[in-house]
Amino acid sequence: MATLTTPLCRQLGIEVPVVQAPIGSAVTTELVAAVADAGGLGTLALTWVTAEEAVRRIRQVRRMTPRPFAVNLVLDFPVDELLDACLRKACRPSRRSSSAMSFHQVVRSVGFSIGSALGGLTLAAHTPAGSTFPTGTGYATASWLGAAAMGATVVAALALRQAPESTTTGLQRESGLRKG
Incomplete structure (x- = not known):
């Protein structure tokens, strides 16, 4: 099956x-x-x-x-x-990881949050006083900044991938936990 x-x-x-x-x-x-x-x-x-x-x-x-x-x-x-x-x-610590969120998950979360914040700030900066919506260039600029931040995050997450299952982390070696 x-x-x-x-x-x-x-x-x-x-x-x-x-x-x-x-x-x-x-x-x-x-x-x-x-x-x-x-x-x-x-x-x-x-x-x-x-x-x-x-x-x-x-x-x-x-x-x-x-x-x-x-x-x-x-x-x-x-x-x-x-x-x-x-x-x-x-609760006992997981033998599979040393924390609830792995490092690359944190990197992705922070990176995507920064991208969202940059997009929001850019849209706010391109919204004229008394206007409800940003200018057309504001949307384009926000899109490009968000895409750049997301791209940098993806590159960082790929570069910081978790080690293969056959290795142990320093924290696991210190605590006596082993992959298995």
């Missing part, structure tokens, strides 16, 4: 691009483990539980499956204590 493997699958360590929705009380530890065992990404919904219960559920899923799974917290609510408990007491 053929499977669909995507860059997201490889990044998350899952086999199929299926992410189970963290729908509050409908999600059980058994469901999260079953989705993970089936090759998808199971997701615990922990926003409305205590910190102790969150740690218990994370550890329970970890006992049920060796596969990756996610934890969802709605950050629009006060979840500082809950987040701290999840990170400090229940």
